[in-house]
Amino acid sequence: MNVQDRIAKLNSLLLRVTSRPRRQSPGDPPRAAMNAILDANFAAPAKNEEPEEVFADDLSSEEATTTTAAAAEAALGEHVSNVLTLEGHTAPSSEISSEVRPAPVIGTSPGAQSDGSIEVTIDVDPDSVVVKAAAEPRYDSSERLVAAPKAQDQVMNLPEPLPPMRPESFSETIAVDDLDIVEEIPDDEEPPASSRRPVTSAGEQLEQIAFSDEAPRQPPRHTPPPESGRLPAAPLVEFDADVTGVREALPIDEAPTGDLTSRQLPEAADSSGQDVDELLARDMTTPPSNREPMPSIDTAIEDEEPIVSHVELSAVVTHAALEPGTSVAEFSGTVNRFEPASFGDLLDASLSL
Amino acid sequence: MQTRSFDPSRALRFDLPRGSVHSASDERMLLLPVDALNELFQAAAPGVVEALGERIGRSFGQRIVARFGSIDEVRQAPLETFISQLAGELAVSGFGIAHLERWGRAMVIAIEEAAVSDHLLASVIDTAVETASGREVWCTPIMRDEQTARFFMSSQSAVFRVRQWIDDGMPWGAALSRLHERRVHGEDS
Numbered sequence: 001m002n003v004q005d006r007i008a009k010l011n012s013l014l015l016r017v018t019s020r021p022r023r024q025s026p027g028d029p030p031r032a033a034m035n036a037i038l039d040a041n042f043a044a045p046a047k048n049e050e051p052e053e054v055f056a057d058d059l060s061s062e063e064a065t066t067t068t069a070a071a072a073e074a075a076l077g078e079h080v081s082n083v084l085t086l087e088g089h090t091a092p093s094s095e096i097s098s099e100v101r102p103a104p105v106i107g108t109s110p111g112a113q114s115d116g117s118i119e120v121t122i123d124v125d126p127d128s129v130v131v132k133a134a135a136e137p138r139y140d141s142s143e144r145l146v147a148a149p150k151a152q153d154q155v156m157n158l159p160e161p162l163p164p165m166r167p168e169s170f171s172e173t174i175a176v177d178d179l180d181i182v183e184e185i186p187d188d189e190e191p192p193a194s195s196r197r198p199v200t201s202a203g204e205q206l207e208q209i210a211f212s213d214e215a216p217r218q219p220p221r222h223t224p225p226p227e228s229g230r231l232p233a234a235p236l237v238e239f240d241a242d243v244t245g246v247r248e249a250l251p252i253d254e255a256p257t258g259d260l261t262s263r264q265l266p267e268a269a270d271s272s273g274q275d276v277d278e279l280l281a282r283d284m285t286t287p288p289s290n291r292e293p294m295p296s297i298d299t300a301i302e303d304e305e306p307i308v309s310h311v312e313l314s315a316v317v318t319h320a321a322l323e324p325g326t327s328v329a330e331f332s333g334t335v336n337r338f339e340p341a342s343f344g345d346l347l348d349a350s351l352s353l
Numbered sequence: 354m355q356t357r358s359f360d361p362s363r364a365l366r367f368d369l370p371r372g373s374v375h376s377a378s379d380e381r382m383l384l385l386p387v388d389a390l391n392e393l394f395q396a397a398a399p400g401v402v403e404a405l406g407e408r409i410g411r412s413f414g415q416r417i418v419a420r421f422g423s424i425d426e427v428r429q430a431p432l433e434t435f436i437s438q439l440a441g442e443l444a445v446s447g448f449g450i451a452h453l454e455r456w457g458r459a460m461v462i463a464i465e466e467a468a469v470s471d472h473l474l475a476s477v478i479d480t481a482v483e484t485a486s487g488r489e490v491w492c493t494p495i496m497r498d499e500q501t502a503r504f505f506m507s508s509q510s511a512v513f514r515v516r517q518w519i520d521d522g523m524p525w526g527a528a529l530s531r532l533h534e535r536r537v538h539g540e541d542s
Contacts, residue, residue: 338458343435344428346453347486350460353511353532 202227206234358434359441378416387447387468394470406476413442413477414484424487439481448474449502456529460506461495467502475504482506495525505529 205223241247340346365382366375374382394402417438421427427435432453439462440451447468454461462478471494479492491512496503503525505515511532518528 340432342429343432344486346432346455346460347488349458350507351488351490353458353507
């Protein structure tokens with residue numbers, strides 16, 4: 001049985017009840033008001049149906065009429081609650097109050113008019129209310145509406161709060177005074193994650209370049225960029241002056257004022273006990289204006305002394321002892337001299353060329 | 354008849370009443386200015402100058418042969434005798450003083466105080482010797498300075514080789530020496 005059938009059944013029951021004479025008790029609700037409510041809501045279907053066939057078995061006597069009235073009131077309350085629910089007046093609270101005002105009386109009984117009002121209080125569980133919109137002709141949509149859950153439950157089911165986006169390292173404060181880059185740079189620095197080449201320390205590179213005979217393992221352009229800050233000083237290594245030939249020059253104030261030439265170097269070196277290279281370096285530091293003029297070539301040859309740097313070579317000639325007057329060449333015959341005897345001989349000789 | 358020297362007497366005979374000049378062989382001569390003749394040679398074609406030289410040299414050779422009596426006598430004549438006759442003919446005509454030089458086997462005629470161009474002189478000498486000796490002789494100038502002009506006289510091939518070497522820049526003395534070297538190597542081989 002659908003809602004319309006039930007409503008039609010109720011209307012017919014109410015019409016039957018109202019059409020019979022009945023004593024009006026003080027506690028009973030006014031019949032005219034009930035009719036007005038029914039007429040206002042269900043006027044059309046109630047007037048067109050015939051209730052005799054439906055309730056012929058149940059309503060046959062006067063007592064049945066009295067019990068039927070009580071049942072009609074209960075059904076009316078249920079019907080009103082349904083009507084209120086269908087019209088969208090469902091209150092958010094669980095208690096619904098409806099006040100029915102007096103309506104114009106449709107019935108013929110003048111005693112049925114009354115100024116009283118009906119107050120219906122219905123407890124409605126919002127969760128259990130299921131509205132079937134298809135049952136009402138005013139709603140075109142046939143979809144089934146389902147009541148949303150309580151907002152309190154939704155709030156309780158919220159996910160837990162997200163963790164803080166900023167890492168904990170950001171919250172830390174780095175003190176500038178604690179940074180000592182030069183001292184804190186480790187020698188075995190690991191290569192960055194984005195680079196596959198190994199990163200060698202600056203100390204190893206300097207040692208490799210300075211003391212290794214081999215070429216650097218990596219080209220300079222592949223080496224990491226120089227670190228900012230102070231460069232570590234190269235280790236102090238003493239080089240052998242006899243091997244490299246590089247010697248420190250004497251200070252200018254200690255340099256001699258006289259000129260030292262290549263011929264004076266051995267003597268000066270012997271007298272002072274200093275090395276020849278030191279004397280050469282000392283000579284380079286002496287200004288040209290303080291030098292003595294070079295000796296002439298003759299003087300240099302006369303004062304020839306053994307030279308250390310340049311060795312002059314002279315040939316020792318041994319002449320052969322040849323006896324002059326020996327006839328080496330032997331001539332045979334004479335030169336064929338052309339002496340033409342006549343003009344004809346000369347002409348023939350010239351023509352034969 | 355042996356002619357040891359050139360006798361210039363009666364080489365030219367001036368007939369003043371007739372206004373003519375005749376050679377010893379009674380050939381009429383014409384006295385011309387040298388400058389006018391050189392201007393003519395410069396304007397004339399090479400063939401014209403060569404033809405004129407051949408005509409002059411042929412006259413010289415014919416008179417030399419006439420003096421010696423025959424070509425054989427000319428060929429058997431000493432060098433001094435022949436050159437004296439040739440030089441006399443050139444001198445009487447005004448071409449210059451001729452000498453004969455012997456560079457090894459090469460015969461060279463040197464003309465001092467030459468009055469005309471080398472081309473004309475070479476043609477005159479070539480034709481004169483060829484006419485007097487009866488042999489085909491080729492002549493080419495090999496050098497010339499302010500005083501002397503030298504002409505090499507030989508066969509055609511020898512003259513062409515020396516001419517080619519001199520044109521290539523080789524000195525004339527070196528060209529003659531090279532000509533003898535090639536001959537010596539040819540004989541040795």
